[in-house]
Amino acid sequence: MKTIQLYISMILTAxxxxxxxxxRLDIDPLNILTLDQVLQSESAISAYMASLYNxxxxxxxxxxxxxxxxxxxxxxxxxxxxxxxxxxxxGDGTWTQWWGYxxxxxxxxxxxxxxxxxxxxxxxxxxLGEAYFIRGYYYFAMVKRYGGxxxxxxxxxYTGDNLDELQVPRNKEEAVYDFIASDLDSAALLLGETxxxxxxxxxAALALKSRAMLYAASEAKYGTVQLDGIVGIPASxxxxxxxxxxxxxxxxxxxxxxxxYDRIPDDKATNFQRLFxxxxxxxxxxxxxxxxxxxxxxxxxxxxxFGVRGPDGYSSRMNPTLECVEQFEYIDGTPGKLKxxxxxxxxxxxxxxxxxxxxxxxxxxxxxxxxxxxxxGAVVDVQAGLYDQGMKYExxxxxxxxxxxxxxPDNENGTMRIVGLSGFGGSEKTQTGFYTRKYLDVDLPxxxxxxxxxxxxxxxxxxxxxxxxYAEAASELQRVDDARWAVNxxxxxxxxxLLENLEVTTEKVRHERxxxxxxxxxxxxxxxxxxxxxxxxxxxxxxxxxPYYDLDTKAYRFExxxxxxxxxxxxxxxxKERIEPGEISKNPKLIQNPNY
Amino acid sequence: xxxxxxxxxxxxxxxxxSKIDNYDAPNGAIYGKLIDNxxxxxxxxxxxxxxxxxxxxxxxxxxxxxxxxxxxxxxxENAWIFQNEYRVVPTEGAFFPVDTAVIQVGARTxxxxxxxxxxxxxxxxxxxxxxxxxxxxxxxxxxAAEKIVERKTLVSRIPTVNNAIFDxxxxxxxxxxxxxxxxxxxxxxxxxxxxxxxxxxxxxRTDNALRRYNYSEIVQINVP
Numbered sequence: 001m002k003t004i005q006l007y008i009s010m011i012l013t014a015x016x017x018x019x020x021x022x023x024r025l026d027i028d029p030l031n032i033l034t035l036d037q038v039l040q041s042e043s044a045i046s047a048y049m050a051s052l053y054n055x056x057x058x059x060x061x062x063x064x065x066x067x068x069x070x071x072x073x074x075x076x077x078x079x080x081x082x083x084x085x086x087x088x089x090x091g092d093g094t095w096t097q098w099w100g101y102x103x104x105x106x107x108x109x110x111x112x113x114x115x116x117x118x119x120x121x122x123x124x125x126x127x128l129g130e131a132y133f134i135r136g137y138y139y140f141a142m143v144k145r146y147g148g149x150x151x152x153x154x155x156x157x158y159t160g161d162n163l164d165e166l167q168v169p170r171n172k173e174e175a176v177y178d179f180i181a182s183d184l185d186s187a188a189l190l191l192g193e194t195x196x197x198x199x200x201x202x203x204a205a206l207a208l209k210s211r212a213m214l215y216a217a218s219e220a221k222y223g224t225v226q227l228d229g230i231v232g233i234p235a236s237x238x239x240x241x242x243x244x245x246x247x248x249x250x251x252x253x254x255x256x257x258x259x260x261y262d263r264i265p266d267d268k269a270t271n272f273q274r275l276f277x278x279x280x281x282x283x284x285x286x287x288x289x290x291x292x293x294x295x296x297x298x299x300x301x302x303x304x305x306f307g308v309r310g311p312d313g314y315s316s317r318m319n320p321t322l323e324c325v326e327q328f329e330y331i332d333g334t335p336g337k338l339k340x341x342x343x344x345x346x347x348x349x350x351x352x353x354x355x356x357x358x359x360x361x362x363x364x365x366x367x368x369x370x371x372x373x374x375x376x377g378a379v380v381d382v383q384a385g386l387y388d389q390g391m392k393y394e395x396x397x398x399x400x401x402x403x404x405x406x407x408x409p410d411n412e413n414g415t416m417r418i419v420g421l422s423g424f425g426g427s428e429k430t431q432t433g434f435y436t437r438k439y440l441d442v443d444l445p446x447x448x449x450x451x452x453x454x455x456x457x458x459x460x461x462x463x464x465x466x467x468x469x470y471a472e473a474a475s476e477l478q479r480v481d482d483a484r485w486a487v488n489x490x491x492x493x494x495x496x497x498l499l500e501n502l503e504v505t506t507e508k509v510r511h512e513r514x515x516x517x518x519x520x521x522x523x524x525x526x527x528x529x530x531x532x533x534x535x536x537x538x539x540x541x542x543x544x545x546x547p548y549y550d551l552d553t554k555a556y557r558f559e560x561x562x563x564x565x566x567x568x569x570x571x572x573x574x575x576k577e578r579i580e581p582g583e584i585s586k587n588p589k590l591i592q593n594p595n596y
Numbered sequence: 597x598x599x600x601x602x603x604x605x606x607x608x609x610x611x612x613x614s615k616i617d618n619y620d621a622p623n624g625a626i627y628g629k630l631i632d633n634x635x636x637x638x639x640x641x642x643x644x645x646x647x648x649x650x651x652x653x654x655x656x657x658x659x660x661x662x663x664x665x666x667x668x669x670x671x672x673e674n675a676w677i678f679q680n681e682y683r684v685v686p687t688e689g690a691f692f693p694v695d696t697a698v699i700q701v702g703a704r705t706x707x708x709x710x711x712x713x714x715x716x717x718x719x720x721x722x723x724x725x726x727x728x729x730x731x732x733x734x735x736x737x738x739x740a741a742e743k744i745v746e747r748k749t750l751v752s753r754i755p756t757v758n759n760a761i762f763d764x765x766x767x768x769x770x771x772x773x774x775x776x777x778x779x780x781x782x783x784x785x786x787x788x789x790x791x792x793x794x795x796x797x798x799x800x801r802t803d804n805a806l807r808r809y810n811y812s813e814i815v816q817i818n819v820p
Contacts, residue, residue: 224805232805539760539762569760572807588658594806595688595806
């Protein structure tokens, strides 16, 4: 036994000492493909590209601002969460971080190795175009958060003594936007008009460019230059960025390659609702598809009304505010104020409570579950209480009953519920009287409304947004005819009155954008680039629409109440997010944004 | 395996604990205030992040600066730093940039800065009547820079009152009023409030990059 051990140790020693002297152990691992190997096969490349696309920081159904399933809309005046706690509190510039240099490195690596690949020239050209698109997307995600970031175009290699050159300082914000524009231009040149689903095309590059240039132009016009231009863009550059946004959008418009979704023209509300769920859709420029059970999300689980929630519980995490609902106009173009009281201030009674929303912009009913409208055939009952003989009764609990015979709350002999199943009371139901409908999957069985049961797509770039980008740039450039045309395209599809030239102000174009793109995670960034966030969200409370059933008139009346418990404030410094201090300690040449 | 569990891990713990941290805790302190050279009082600020103080420690060229925030009354204090030579600069508040001071920090060292605010609220007087508060004030400045854009009277039930924390306010946009007229005028804001005890403050703002407000001192009043 002893001898065997001795032999073994001798053999091991020999192995180790011998092995260190030559390259016998420097063999490539058998279970990992190197990039050069990947580049020889088209299917391997597809898999590699999938990882690059998957890293695109889309603010899709899986995107949360801060923790706890908080939707980005809850950080604006669009919505509040059912808790209305600190999760609605905007945060401190650390809630939507994306510092993606690992991903930038991967795409740079691809660009560097692609010329040596044995694939055909057309395939290589397409892949290079996609790489430019992806890199532009990554950089845009960073510049809109932080302002200027280091531009790294090549793969960096550490040689042991070149740390200094690997630590790249931040470029000016304007230079980063120019870099993004040039990447997206290259992408548009190299890419064709079509591509496999979910992959970039020429028009995806142009659509992203129109969005990015709009952000740059707003930064120049409404922002301030700080830190010698590392954040902020000189006002003199505003016009050239508006022009770039206008041109990019115009190229898509004049190609006639896309159109607004209008498959159900007789039912505008259903049409607008289907727009987001229909995967075969002339409006989609770039979408991320999900497929149960391989790649899923839990949008329905988080957002469904309390009364029809899925088996995992949750629900109600995005309640539209009354302010947001009233932004939707009436079909005839009049302002969207709901008719709750008559001229003398007395409540108006509605036998059918949904009639309160009669003649509203059809998009409202497709975007918001208004009180007592239906979800999969069930009425979403958000009754806040009862009126009987002029007295108001409310309850914090669905099980509380009211006895109309004795005219008092009576849990034993009562025959009527005081509050609705999805209604007010508690912190798991709507705080505003509304729930979000946009993107909820009407065909999803309730049993699958779980954390990982939903698989509706996320449309990242759609023609509707391009038209609104076009309209905004045109309006800022005083091209009223163009702006009017684009806004009216949107309004015609929506089914509301078209605008005349004189009505088309920048404010009106913005308003159309807020309404059309509600709950698509645009508003947070839009208010931010218009520099309105700190004025709109300044110790601000929002309001709720509370429906009460009146036993005497046998009809519903509505009241406006304060929604939730906490006000929202947007701290000025959040116009630029905080750079992670860990990144600064790795690279001391990074300058932190002001006020962090 | 049992040997590993019974002997090795306890040994590891003992080994890793055998060396105690024998450095002294930081025993230096720096404190002071920002003096507003228009009102000659403390520069009125807000909390949090009304202004920050940056400390650059001597011998720490590669270190990130120590950054801490000032207090709403314009004072600042950090009593948890090492005794050493520091370069000190208050920044990112509602005042024009000041020169960096080089300070030898001892056990408790005072350093004050005189700053020129973007704007100052002068001659503030707050009067009350049943159900309302009236604040009267002027706006002054010594260096003309960005346009004066806003004035507000903020009323809070708690002693903290600033642009983001208030219960009632009156705000007026001044973007369309020429600066000369603003500086010559005397303003009066009325805020309707229920009876009670309140803290009142006036805030004014130029179109500065950080959107900082200059504040008056906080006045406590009772509304009958």
